[in-house]
Amino acid sequence: MAKIAYYPGCALNERSSHLDRSARDATVKLGFELDELDTWTCCGAVPPVSEERVMNLIAPSRILKDVRDSGRDILITICDFCYNTLKRTNYSIKSDEITRKRVNAFLADDTPERDYLEKDDSLWEDYEGEVKVIHLMEYLRDELGYDKIAGSLEKPLKGLKIAPYYGCVMLRPQNEIQLDDPENPSIIEDFITALDARPVKYPYRTECCGSYLSVSNPDASTRLCYRILTSARNSGADAVVVSCPLCFYNLDSRQKAITEAYSDFKPVPIFYFTQLLSLALGVDCGRQGFEKHYVDVTPVLDKIGVSTGKGDE
Amino acid sequence: MSENMGLAPPKSPPILLTREVVNAGFKQQVNELSGQHMDACYQCGNCSSGCPLAQEMDILPNRIIRLVQLGQRDDIINSETIWICASCFQCTVRCPRGIDIQAVMDALRQIALDEGIDHFGPDQISPELAASVPQPGLVGVYRKLAT
Structure with a gap:
């Protein structure tokens, strides 16, 4: 089975472990394996803007350099924040000579002092952005092909209406990310179609859910999520599909606060795209981590004839 | 609100x-x-x-x-x-x-x-929130809103 370098990131390692597990299950079914890096650190979640903050580039650069040094040229991530940070860091290293030199000067200086890395006596080689950072969904679309997914379905999600939610950092800034059209994307719609479900059109799919404001200004995030979810629900969606742990948290857990603030609100179940994928590929429902969801997903599972098995326990 | x-x-x-x-x-x-x-x-x-x-x-x-x-x-x-x-x-x-x-x-x-001018400090987050928000949210907020 083909092994592809995989950077899970801190959220998938712990609080969003159901995203990680469903992704691993699904990819095995599709004939390749996510090969977690031997050593990795937090990527820093947000890339720095100004040249002054070069320190914020060191962690993602070190991760990318380790991938290059292990002889691989593709790195898969799933978390949108990690994807954005790693890809943009790679972009600045590739396109900006000053950044490249400064980052490599730091990397060359600090590596031997890290006690969790084995001492490396091989010849130093500057990291110049050789690794290609790709999102798992991008890999499914471009390398594997959505046709292959459509052809391997064991449990097609026929009859489900699913609203794609892109959020912000998966697509933007588009000149550096170049995953899809930032205003009229179709990568998740096509993915939903490949699972034999129907994508729902609604206007808020690329609108921000509040991101980290969920911590500093939860009320603002509540208002944004209310707008997004109500719009999806009114357009006929049975569920919303996301790929980012923070989008998931905001859209799912925040429904508690939304229900308290808006009397007309009706809950909408939220899924990770990997959960839908592995369900459709026939992975057991009990492995999807649905107990971590705030909103009950049973109505959606009933529609496609999947038993949650909750009654058995 | x-x-x-x-x-x-x-x-x-x-x-x-x-x-x-x-x-x-x-x-x-x-x-x-x-x-x-x-x-x-x-x-x-x-x-x-x-x-x-x-x-x-x-x-x-x-x-x-x-x-x-x-x-x-x-x-x-x-x-x-x-x-x-x-x-x-x-x-x-x-x-x-x-x-x-x-x-x-x-x-x-x-x-x-x-x-x-720090806008957001570790003392301003409730323990329940700190224990549940995915890490990108926590790292992001302190990188953007605090020194």
Whole structure:
């Protein structure tokens, strides 16, 4: 089975472990394996803007350099924040000579002092952005092909209406990310179609859910999520599909606060795209981590004839 | 929480322009930190009309840019807007003049943080939230809103 370098990131390692597990299950079914890096650190979640903050580039650069040094040229991530940070860091290293030199000067200086890395006596080689950072969904679309997914379905999600939610950092800034059209994307719609479900059109799919404001200004995030979810629900969606742990948290857990603030609100179940994928590929429902969801997903599972098995326990 | 539902105030308070303030180098500082050209903005307002958080802000994004052009440093670094911006890049994608407005917001936050104005500290987060928010949210908020 083909092994592809995989950077899970801190959220998938712990609080969003159901995203990680469903992704691993699904990819095995599709004939390749996510090969977690031997050593990795937090990527820093947000890339720095100004040249002054070069320190914020060191962690993602070190991760990318380790991938290059292990002889691989593709790195898969799933978390949108990690994807954005790693890809943009790679972009600045590739396109900006000053950044490249400064980052490599730091990397060359600090590596031997890290006690969790084995001492490396091989010849130093500057990291110049050789690794290609790709999102798992991008890999499914471009390398594997959505046709292959459509052809391997064991449990097609026929009859489900699913609203794609892109959020912000998966697509933007588009000149550096170049995953899809930032205003009229179709990568998740096509993915939903490949699972034999129907994508729902609604206007808020690329609108921000509040991101980290969920911590500093939860009320603002509540208002944004209310707008997004109500719009999806009114357009006929049975569920919303996301790929980012923070989008998931905001859209799912925040429904508690939304229900308290808006009397007309009706809950909408939220899924990770990997959960839908592995369900459709026939992975057991009990492995999807649905107990971590705030909103009950049973109505959606009933529609496609999947038993949650909750009654058995 | 519903009292803040309306649009942002239609009028900003009047400002007094003096040659000293306008020429004090604030615009150049923002240009350098963000790598953008503030003078490229012609005030079409596209950034503000697309901003999902505009209704939470005290100064709309296009007005922030105008105030930078006019060197109004104090108004900006004491505004709520720079802390409400969630860096979602909607404005950046839509700006017809190609200004990365998110980068400008980052630069403004950095200038405010360099003054020692922390907007959000570890003591301001509830233990339940800290125990449940995915890590990108926690790392992101402290990187953006605190020194």
